[in-house]
Amino acid sequence: MSGNSVIEMVDVRRYFIVGDFVVKALDGITMDIRQGEFVSIMGPSGSGKSTMMNMIGCLDRPTSGIIRIDGTNTTEFSERDLAYVRNEKIGFVFQQFNLLGKLSALDNVMTPLLYARISPRERKEIAIEALERVGLGERMKHRPNELSGGQKQRVAIARALVNNPSLILADEPTGALDTKTGNQIMELFEQLNAEGRTIVLVTHNRELGMACRRQILIRDGRLED
Ligand SMILES: Nc1ncnc2c1ncn2[C@@H]1O[C@H](COP(=O)(O)OP(=O)(O)OP(=O)(O)O)[C@@H](O)[C@H]1O
Ligand SMILES: [Mg+2]
Numbered sequence: 001m002s003g004n005s006v007i008e009m010v011d012v013r014r015y016f017i018v019g020d021f022v023v024k025a026l027d028g029i030t031m032d033i034r035q036g037e038f039v040s041i042m043g044p045s046g047s048g049k050s051t052m053m054n055m056i057g058c059l060d061r062p063t064s065g066i067i068r069i070d071g072t073n074t075t076e077f078s079e080r081d082l083a084y085v086r087n088e089k090i091g092f093v094f095q096q097f098n099l100l101g102k103l104s105a106l107d108n109v110m111t112p113l114l115y116a117r118i119s120p121r122e123r124k125e126i127a128i129e130a131l132e133r134v135g136l137g138e139r140m141k142h143r144p145n146e147l148s149g150g151q152k153q154r155v156a157i158a159r160a161l162v163n164n165p166s167l168i169l170a171d172e173p174t175g176a177l178d179t180k181t182g183n184q185i186m187e188l189f190e191q192l193n194a195e196g197r198t199i200v201l202v203t204h205n206r207e208l209g210m211a212c213r214r215q216i217l218i219r220d221g222r223l224e225d
Contacts, residue, residue, distance in 0.1 A: 003035035005071065006167050006198045007056050012065035014051050014221075025051040026062070027221035033200060035166070038193040040209040041202045043218035049202045050171060052218065056200065057090055057169050058082040070166055087115060091160025093170035097152045099144040099159075105131060106140040109159045116163070130158035134188060150181035157188060168192065171202045186211060 014026040025048045033039055041049050054060035055067055058074060061082075067074050069085055077085070086092075099108050109127040116123070131140055134154040144152050153173060160168055170189070174182030186208055193199050193213075203209045217224040 005032045005068065006035050008032040008068040009055070010066040012055060012062045012067060014055065014060070015063045024221050026055070029223060031216060031223060033198065035198055036196055038189070038199045038213040039201070039216055040212035041200065041216045041218060042206070042209040047218045048221040049218060053169055053171050053202055057092060058085045087112065088163065089166050091163065091165035091168045093153070093156050093160050093168065093173045095172040095175040097144070097156045099152060099155055101144050104141050104143055105136060105147065105155045108155055109162060112159060112163050126162050130161045133161065134158045149177050150184055153177065153185050154188070166198060168197055168199045170199065172204065173201065174203070174205065174208060182208070
């Protein structure tokens with residue numbers, strides 16, 4: 001069912017020095033997530049979930065250990081290489097949507113494609129297709145403040161899809177939504193997963209976390225079983 005490793009961590013540590021203290025945000029994580037999986041990362045506040053997401057998303061580097069994305073060791077990558085991995089392989093979805101307020105839904109969804117070597121016309125076609133995919137074909141001209149919370153998150157998901165990422169990373173994607181809207185967003189992730197996309201979701205919400213195919217539980221920077 002599941003294929004190759006999309007993410008592999010080997011004894012990953014991330015220590016922060018704060019004054020005289022060392023905060024061990026991640027303290028020896030070894031795990032892997034395979035192509036086509038739908039995984040939640042759960043754990044108490046301060047347990048290291050966002051730190052782990054930042055590692056997986058190439059937004060931060062480990063203090064020690066190895067991280068492989070699609071089989072490639074990213075540990076020695078330059079900032080530029082990491083930016084390339086982020087742009088090519090990872091679609092990000094955040095709690096607060098992170099949409100650009102002055103741009104239409106369509107323009108927001110097109111932004112990740114600005115760096116791709118494709119024509120403006122093709123960019124538009126891909127973005128329209130992504131918006132239709134999330135059920136927002138009728139809202140392309142709307143700006144974020146003319147959309148509901150759930151619609152904004154759909155735009156953000158469409159934006160995460162346009163580069164055809166091997167991995168979708170979502171940190172509390174339903175945290176700013178009411179239960180019903182949150183469930184609709186979860187359904188959308190389930191559909192995307194059924195189409196073969198790998199999804200990693202951080203959530204405080206036990207019900208949503210348990211709805212994922214597998215749970216990674218973290219406490220004090222270590223995995224729990
Ligand atoms: N930049 C930083 N500098 C110092 N300490 C940090 C930094 N980032 C995180 N930490 C510490 O690392 C630990 C893990 O933080 P992290 O943000 O990963 O937790 P979390 O599981 O995402 O929590 P929450 O559920 O509240 O979002 C915490 O003790 C936090 O205080
Ligand atoms: Mg967090």
